[in-house]
Amino acid sequence: MNDVTAQSLEDIAAAIRGKQLSPVELTTAVLATMDAQDPVLNAYISTDPAAALDQARIAEQAIMAEQYVGPLHGIPMGIKDNFFVENHTTTMGSKIHAHFAPEYSATAVTRLRAAGVVQLGKHNLHEYALGVTTENPHYGNTLNPWDNNKVAGGSSGGAGAAIAAGMSIGSIGSDTSGSIRIPAACCGIVGLKPTYGRISKHGCYPEAWTLDTVGPMARTVTDAALILDAISGYDSQDPTSLKLAPTQIATKLTRDVNGLRIGINEDFFFADVDDSIAENTYQTISALEDLGATVVPINIPYIHDAEYALTMIDTAEATTVHHRTLAQQPDDYGDDVRFLLKCGVLVSAIDYLEAQQIRSLLQHSFTQTFDEVDILMAPTLPIETPMLGQPESLLNGTITDTEDALMRLVGPANLLGLPAMSVPNGFVDNMPVGIQIIGPPLGEQKVLNTGLAVENLFAQ
Numbered sequence: 091m092n093d094v095t096a097q098s099l100e101d102i103a104a105a106i107r108g109k110q111l112s113p114v115e116l117t118t119a120v121l122a123t124m125d126a127q128d129p130v131l132n133a134y135i136s137t138d139p140a141a142a143l144d145q146a147r148i149a150e151q152a153i154m155a156e157q158y159v160g161p162l163h164g165i166p167m168g169i170k171d172n173f174f175v176e177n178h179t180t181t182m183g184s185k186i187h188a189h190f191a192p193e194y195s196a197t198a199v200t201r202l203r204a205a206g207v208v209q210l211g212k213h214n215l216h217e218y219a220l221g222v223t224t225e226n227p228h229y230g231n232t233l234n235p236w237d238n239n240k241v242a243g244g245s246s247g248g249a250g251a252a253i254a255a256g257m258s259i260g261s262i263g264s265d266t267s268g269s270i271r272i273p274a275a276c277c278g279i280v281g282l283k284p285t286y287g288r289i290s291k292h293g294c295y296p297e298a299w300t301l302d303t304v305g306p307m308a309r310t311v312t313d314a315a316l317i318l319d320a321i322s323g324y325d326s327q328d329p330t331s332l333k334l335a336p337t338q339i340a341t342k343l344t345r346d347v348n349g350l351r352i353g354i355n356e357d358f359f360f361a362d363v364d365d366s367i368a369e370n371t372y373q374t375i376s377a378l379e380d381l382g383a384t385v386v387p388i389n390i391p392y393i394h395d396a397e398y399a400l401t402m403i404d405t406a407e408a409t410t411v412h413h414r415t416l417a418q419q420p421d422d423y424g425d426d427v428r429f430l431l432k433c434g435v436l437v438s439a440i441d442y443l444e445a446q447q448i449r450s451l452l453q454h455s456f457t458q459t460f461d462e463v464d465i466l467m468a469p470t471l472p473i474e475t476p477m478l479g480q481p482e483s484l485l486n487g488t489i490t491d492t493e494d495a496l497m498r499l500v501g502p503a504n505l506l507g508l509p510a511m512s513v514p515n516g517f518v519d520n521m522p523v524g525i526q527i528i529g530p531p532l533g534e535q536k537v538l539n540t541g542l543a544v545e546n547l548f549a550q
Contacts, residue, residue, distance in 0.1 A: 095123045095256030099313035102259060103161035106153065113153070113164030116259075117146035117208050120166045124210070124257045130238060132230045133252040135171050135181055137211030142166060145208040152206075161316050161340075163206030168258040170249050171212035172219050173199050174293040182295050183215040183245075185228045185422045186415060196293025197328065198262050198304050198321045205320040210258060213248030217427045219264055219297045220408060221245055222272050222496045223476070227424040231478055234276060236521055240475045243273030243496070249307050250277035260308040260317050266297040267404055268500030270305050271512040271526065275470035278514045278522030280314045280541065281307045285532050286507030287332040289318075290325035298407035299330075301400070301504050311513060311541040315340035318534065339535050345543040348382030352540075353463030358393045359499055363472040365486055366518045371469045371525055374515055377547050378540075386463050391455045395448045396502040397494075402437050402445035403505070409434025449505055456506055460530035465540050468499055470512040470524030499526060509534045513541040516548060 094102065094116060105111035121139050128134055149164035169175060172182045174192035181187050195203070203209070214232045216224045224232040224247025232247040234240040235255040242251040246263030250273030253261060263270040265283040274281025282305045289304040296302055306317035315337075323336035352375060354360070360368055379385055409416070409431050416423070416431050423431065459466070473483045473495045483492045503510035508531060512524035525544060529537040 094119050095259070098310045099165060099260050099308055099316060100161070100310065103165065103316070106164045107158055109153065113146040113149040113208060114143065116164065117142055117166045120210065120257060120259065123255065127255045127257055131233050131235060131251050131255055133214055133232050133248040133255070133257055134168060134211045135183070135214050135229050135248070136179060142208050142210050149206050149208060159206050160320070162202065162320050164208060165206070165259050166208040166210050167202065167261050168210045168213045168249065168252050169199060170215055170246050170261065170263050172215060172264060172295040173262065175199055175209070175212070178212070180212065181229070183217045183219070183226050183229060186419060188228070192293070194293060197290035197325045199293065201321045202262070213246070213252060213258070213261060215248055216245035217424050218295070218412070219245035219266065219269055220427045220430055222268065222493055224248060224273070225478060233478070234475060236278065240477055240521070241276060243276030243475070245269040246307060247273045250274055250279060250281070253277070253279045253307055253309055260306065260313055262304060262317065262321065263307050264294055264297070265303045265305055265504065266301045267400060267497050267504055270307055271470055271500045271510060271524070272496050274307060274512040275522070275524030276475045279307060279309055280311055280511065280513055281305065282314045282318060282511040282534070282537070283503060283509065284318065284322065284534055285332070285509045287330045288334070288532070288534070289322050290328040290331050292325055292327040296411050298404045300407065301404055303504070311538055311545050312340060312343060314511070315343060315538050337534060339538055342535060343542050344539050345546045347378050347540065347543045350378070350383040350465070350540065351463040352378060352383050352385050353388040353459060353466040354385055355388045355390050355393065355466065355468070358390065359466070359468035362485060362490070363469050364474060364518070367469050367472065367474070367523055370516055370518055370523055371467070374525055374544055374547060375467055378543060381543065388459055388463060388466070390459055392448060392451045393455065393502065396452060396505055397498055399445040399448040399452070400501045400505045402441045403449070405430065405434035406437040406442045409437070452502070453506055456508065465533070465536050466528040468526050468528070470500060470526040471496055472499055474518060475521050503528050507531065509537050511537050511541050513544045514548065515544065
């Protein structure tokens with residue numbers, strides 16, 4: 091990896107603002123890394139190096155003319171290929187939309203461009219974001235930069251792999267059942283799913299309307315905060331958008347955890363977790379205790395029903411999105427996605443409404459939980475990063491379904507619309523693992539502050 095592409099967005103931005111590094115030099119370096127790495131990793135579905143360099147030149151000219159607009163100015167990023175980009179092919183990782191070119195850009199993309207981001211291309215993803223491995227039958231599998239025999243996670247696996255390999259200085263992903271946090275944990279980067287409605291979904295192809303969330307992916311916690319601040323805020327084009335101003339979290343970040351109340355729920359978030367991953371997580375929590383945090387054991391009523399409720403809601407809503415196309419072009423879907431969507435037809439109105447009742451009960455449970463604690467901490471994933479084509483995984487000697495395992499601990503935050511972030515938490519068997527931090531609604535500052543403290547433990 092080229093040295094500059096291994097740096098944090100924060101450090102690169104400082105060099106650009108100080109005119110010690112030009113956006114053209116940076117973009118050229120990232121493109122060179124892409125040329126060397128992407129033929130193997132397959133993190134991009136499409137790229138446009140010439141357009142990227144043109145954008146970098148425009149950014150450089152503006153900065154030289156003292157028209158610097160902020161820390162994303164001149165920063166090259168790829169975009170997950172389920173975000174619309176005006177007049178650019180947006181495939182959703184599918185055969186059906188292989189030649190779809192939208193007439194407008196997603197709000198998140200528009201805000202990145204307004205912040206001066208240089209767009210490199212479109213990241214690979216699990217077809218229609220309906221999977222957690224980014225094994226894609228139409229555009230090829232995205233491979234994990236740490237071990238090319240393993241998955242990058244999904245559905246935002248292209249972004250995760252690209253950031254980890256220095257092929258993108260940050261990105262945005264969508265997260266419906268863990269699609270930002272799963273690849274973040276697998277690839278050793280930071281991934282934040284904000285509060286539902288904090289970032290506009292306008293122009294992001296839907297998976298499940300009441301679960302979909304847009305969020306930043308980056309190398310560090312501060313980098314994620316910088317992206318969040320640039321793309322958050324109310325958008326009248328998204329009916330679920332919260333009427334809030336853009337966040338201003340990056341400048342308020344602190345790693346001081348003195349007095350922080352860390353909630354630990356062992357009967358769900360630490361049950362059926364790989365022993366090494368659980369030990370890794372407990373060690374980090376203990377280190378935060380040494381810095382003044384307090385650990386509070388928490389019981390969360392109905393938490394064991396979260397997986398059922400999320401599955402019913404997600405599959406029913408996703409199948410509704412696709413029902414006409416599925417009826418007309420079933421063979422154009424990949425086998426796994428077609429099976430998932432057909433299963434969604436089996437969800438009855440009773441199943442769906444029962445799941446919504448469980449959701450309401452859990453919202454009450456979590457409201458009570460966050461009266462007692464500031465954040466919850468848990469492993470991001472209960473299993474080690476699986477191999478490509480591995481439908482089942484070993485969990486402490488017992489066989490478990492890989493896809494179910496990857497979604498189990500990240501799902502509750504989606505069901506309840508809570509901010510949740512995966513932060514790198516060391517290694518198990520030479521592969522990165524993540525620790526998950528879940529906060530109350532609109533509690534992104536607490537989540538990111540805690541993540542910064544975790545990050546600092548490994549920087550020492």
